[in-house]
Amino acid sequence: MNYDFEAGEILLLDKPLTWTSFDLVKKVRNSLRIKKIGHAGTLDPLATGLLILCTGKFTKKIEEIQAQEKEYTGTITIGATTPSFDLETEVDSTCDIAHITEEELRQAAEGFVGVIAQIPPIYSAVKVNGERAYTLARRGEEAEIKAKNIEIKSFEITRIELPEVDFKVVCSKGTYIRSLARDFGAKLGCGAHLSKLVRTRIGNYKLEDALSVEDIMRIKDERIAKTRPDSN
Incomplete structure (x- = not known):
């Protein structure tokens, strides 16, 4: 899947146990080199499950997403x-x-x-x-x-x-x-x-559709591979 983080993406993540919500945001931002990113609805460190991250122009959607049940x-x-x-x-x-x-x-x-x-x-x-x-x-x-x-x-x-x-x-x-x-x-x-x-x-966003930290690292590796001279 091709992502355009600057134009805006809504990423569903499965937050690991003991991680803060900011830990996960930082991991995704640094791994995928995303300039503008935020999360919609904090999860406590001892909670796991769905954390929604918005990138680029979609950070404007954070308040709307947070308001959902x-x-x-x-x-x-x-x-x-x-x-x-x-x-x-x-x-x-x-x-x-x-x-x-x-x-x-x-x-x-x-x-x-x-x-x-x-x-x-x-x-x-x-x-x-x-x-x-x-x-x-x-x-x-x-x-x-x-x-x-x-x-x-x-x-x-x-x-x-x-x-x-x-x-x-x-x-x-x-x-x-x-x-x-x-x-x-x-x-x-x-x-x-x-x-x-x-x-x-x-809202309508479900944990079963979320990415894991391992998925994020795989996306990172795929993006790096595409930038190599021999990738074509």
Whole structure:
């Protein structure tokens, strides 16, 4: 496939575990020598899945793409909480979950469907008085983060093997699945944290159509080969 990165391309990438969204943007930019590139919708380092990169004139489409609904799958571990609401930080409290039933889990999930007020995690990129919340959190400082309205379009429980609960969520822009996991645990009265997250869709763009980092390196090699004198 021939790419024209200056004219504009929309690249679907599968972000690897532990990589930041910027790590992936940097890898693609440097490997393919793209001058203008940006991503539509940040993924946490401990999340994997669909990250959309726009190049050249198509960077104007970033805001439009970010506004589209998102779909995620993942795992919530109930009965234990962490300060970051995921595995970035250590478990700081536990609770007995022997009494939790499948019906209670499904009812709790259904209770989040609709427009809800959600407080973003302190370990997030939300700005508080000009600083990123995660910067304050890592310094051990407290910060007041205001709730914002988001929409959970569906929250489906797909597997129950306590303490793990697998799910699929369709939601609006700005939704923090880590916060949803925290609130899900709070509703059950036993606490919870997010232990796995994969973004599977943004609007009509799907993870199954995404390129891997290995694919990017192959495209790089193909472009280099075409510039060699003997390539003709």
